Amino acid sequence: xxxxLFTFIVxxxxxxxxxxxxxxxxxxxxxxxxxxxxQFYGYYLAIWCAxxxxxxxxxxxxxxxxxxxLLILSDYSNQGYLDDExxxxxxxxxxxxxxxxxGEITPFIKASAEKYLSLRSIAQSSKAVIVLSIIIASVxxxxxxxxxxxxxxxxxxxxxxxxxxxxxxxxxxxxxxxVFSLIFQTIDFFKVIPLFDFVFGTHWYPAKAFVxxxxxxxxxxxxxDTFGAVPIFAGxxxxxxxxMCVAIPIGLMSGxxxxxxxxxxxxxxxxxxxxxxxxxxxxxxxxxxxLTVGPFLKELGTSMGLEVSAESALAAxxxxxxxxxxxISSLSDDVITSVPQSLRDGSYxxxxxxxxxxxxxxxxxxxxxxxxxxxxxxSRAIGETMIVVMASGLAANLTLNPLExxxxxxxxxxxxxxxxxxxxxxxxxxxFALGMSLFLVTLCLNIVxxxxxxxxxxxxx
Amino acid sequence: xxxxxxxxVDVFYGKKQALFxxxxxxEENQVTALIGxxxxxxxxxxxxxxxxxxxxxxxxxxxxxxxxxxNINDKSCDVVRLREKIGMVFQKPNPxxxxxYENVSYGPTIHGMAQSKQEMDExxxxxxxxxxxxxxxxxxxxxxxxxxxxxxxxxxxxARAISVRPEVILMDEPCSALDPIATAxxxxxxxxxxxxxxxxxxxxxxxxxxxxxxxxxFFHLGQLIEHGSTDKIFKNPDNTKTQDYITGRFG
Numbered sequence: 001x002x003x004x005l006f007t008f009i010v011x012x013x014x015x016x017x018x019x020x021x022x023x024x025x026x027x028x029x030x031x032x033x034x035x036x037x038x039q040f041y042g043y044y045l046a047i048w049c050a051x052x053x054x055x056x057x058x059x060x061x062x063x064x065x066x067x068x069x070l071l072i073l074s075d076y077s078n079q080g081y082l083d084d085e086x087x088x089x090x091x092x093x094x095x096x097x098x099x100x101x102x103g104e105i106t107p108f109i110k111a112s113a114e115k116y117l118s119l120r121s122i123a124q125s126s127k128a129v130i131v132l133s134i135i136i137a138s139v140x141x142x143x144x145x146x147x148x149x150x151x152x153x154x155x156x157x158x159x160x161x162x163x164x165x166x167x168x169x170x171x172x173x174x175x176x177x178x179v180f181s182l183i184f185q186t187i188d189f190f191k192v193i194p195l196f197d198f199v200f201g202t203h204w205y206p207a208k209a210f211v212x213x214x215x216x217x218x219x220x221x222x223x224x225d226t227f228g229a230v231p232i233f234a235g236x237x238x239x240x241x242x243x244m245c246v247a248i249p250i251g252l253m254s255g256x257x258x259x260x261x262x263x264x265x266x267x268x269x270x271x272x273x274x275x276x277x278x279x280x281x282x283x284x285x286x287x288x289x290x291l292t293v294g295p296f297l298k299e300l301g302t303s304m305g306l307e308v309s310a311e312s313a314l315a316a317x318x319x320x321x322x323x324x325x326x327x328i329s330s331l332s333d334d335v336i337t338s339v340p341q342s343l344r345d346g347s348y349x350x351x352x353x354x355x356x357x358x359x360x361x362x363x364x365x366x367x368x369x370x371x372x373x374x375x376x377x378x379s380r381a382i383g384e385t386m387i388v389v390m391a392s393g394l395a396a397n398l399t400l401n402p403l404e405x406x407x408x409x410x411x412x413x414x415x416x417x418x419x420x421x422x423x424x425x426x427x428x429x430x431x432f433a434l435g436m437s438l439f440l441v442t443l444c445l446n447i448v449x450x451x452x453x454x455x456x457x458x459x460x461x
Numbered sequence: 462x463x464x465x466x467x468x469x470v471d472v473f474y475g476k477k478q479a480l481f482x483x484x485x486x487x488e489e490n491q492v493t494a495l496i497g498x499x500x501x502x503x504x505x506x507x508x509x510x511x512x513x514x515x516x517x518x519x520x521x522x523x524x525x526x527x528x529x530x531x532n533i534n535d536k537s538c539d540v541v542r543l544r545e546k547i548g549m550v551f552q553k554p555n556p557x558x559x560x561x562y563e564n565v566s567y568g569p570t571i572h573g574m575a576q577s578k579q580e581m582d583e584x585x586x587x588x589x590x591x592x593x594x595x596x597x598x599x600x601x602x603x604x605x606x607x608x609x610x611x612x613x614x615x616x617x618x619x620a621r622a623i624s625v626r627p628e629v630i631l632m633d634e635p636c637s638a639l640d641p642i643a644t645a646x647x648x649x650x651x652x653x654x655x656x657x658x659x660x661x662x663x664x665x666x667x668x669x670x671x672x673x674x675x676x677x678x679f680f681h682l683g684q685l686i687e688h689g690s691t692d693k694i695f696k697n698p699d700n701t702k703t704q705d706y707i708t709g710r711f712g
Contacts (some may be wrong), residue, residue, distance in 0.1 A: 344516070
């Protein structure tokens, strides 16, 4: 029903565009000069169609459920029901009207469900009638007002401005909303678990929180030594460090090769091939790390007499590094290529060799971009989840031995939120606390990246 | 004395021939101007003299170019040494994104010309003095070279070029991006520099060629139409094409 109505409104919008333009043409044909191009008159009418429709639809969406609920529950008023019970009755009514109710059907509920359905259908048809009549009225009004000197360009431009503004506002508000939900849940978490224990505790064992019977009262002391985040922070940075040890040299060198040394033909094939690496889903990297690299490292280590865990930080970090190579290589290739040829010429003309030119002129000139690409790679490494979950195990060991298994913030969030969760439980809230810290770390990283880039910009431009 | 002797030089960009059979002698410690309409090959010829065309993949150079009687197109020629001896200044000022000091010390550093910091300081100072830039920048040697004005940047590029004491300086329209005052400064500088260096300058400005050069070569469609003393080329050219170009009838 809504879909049909919506289609109808869209069609109406197109029609009003057509009529607006047609009227503009007819004004034009009387040799009067228009204040805007004819299509602006069309857009103008279409806007007069879209705005009322949008307003009524949103008002309806806000008020219809409330009003329907009030009408349904008015039958039950003065019968001494509590608010919770009334809510339950309403939910039962709705479920029954959708045919999804499985419990015992009382005549009261059945009557309510029928009333609910009839109310809904009344609401739907009245909505259609109201929307269409208002739209037609507003378009007709606007159509009549169009004349050779009516201003249509400004309202259309203003409307576009407003639409674009709303879009960016939606993006910002969503971000703000997410951050706030993180903050509130995190605060709740720290009400139970002291901040100090979280930041400096060296023992992370959220599984302990599984054991709690939810009917028991919350006893903070039983969580002592459970949510110490040091091991997973250490693990996160450690694995990211291993990844960057792989990704920075290889990525940078291949970027330099592509930009400076590779012939046109090689570049033409090599660049897309490297970029294919970026298109591989991280899950695939994950099982590559877990099933190929991990066992291989274990065998290799064993043959050299080393103790290697099948799920090692080295396997996860190494594969993660491979995943990040294309980011660094492709981005640094772009930055290096965009260094003006005149600088290369200047350096060659001084008798510098290719490598001297790269080292002394091109690299410094491209540095802000390269630093940017590296920091982008680092935030990818810190935020990467799948590879770690699959290849580095889930036990949060505090270790700096790359051959042992460690865990990261993201992997722990997965561990915590997999399966059933209880809201308001410290275990679930721990995920928010971790998410918050992850967010803070990436935020700082981005701020540093921007600072660095800006500093070099100021110096060299 | 003849410093550079080009013999039957042909240049190809891919299959397209850009220069045809150029033979030209260039006198030591004098200014030779190369003039001609756009696309006539004068810059291409200039870039042959320090093998800058090597940088362009599809470009190939045939023929002999003798500098101090040594053919630089020979396989045994070391391009690094060659470019140390033949400096170049480009059309658009192209200081490196480094400090003024690092810009000038770039050449001496890569050629290992200074043994100590003190020696390097001296090289930088003399080069900047010769480029008539020292007075303006001596207090801000450690600021970025890109912060200078266009004319100052070009003089910085000249200082950078002369820092390795090249025998020849190639200038590819060095004033085309500059205002008249900066142009006058550079022209004055060229007059000064010719005492120690052989200078070859490509220019679009006939007036500039007449002002700064002793010899002029006129290029047209990849051919060297005429060359000789600037006086003769400008006052009494042998070829009618030269006459037409100089009097502004085409180009």
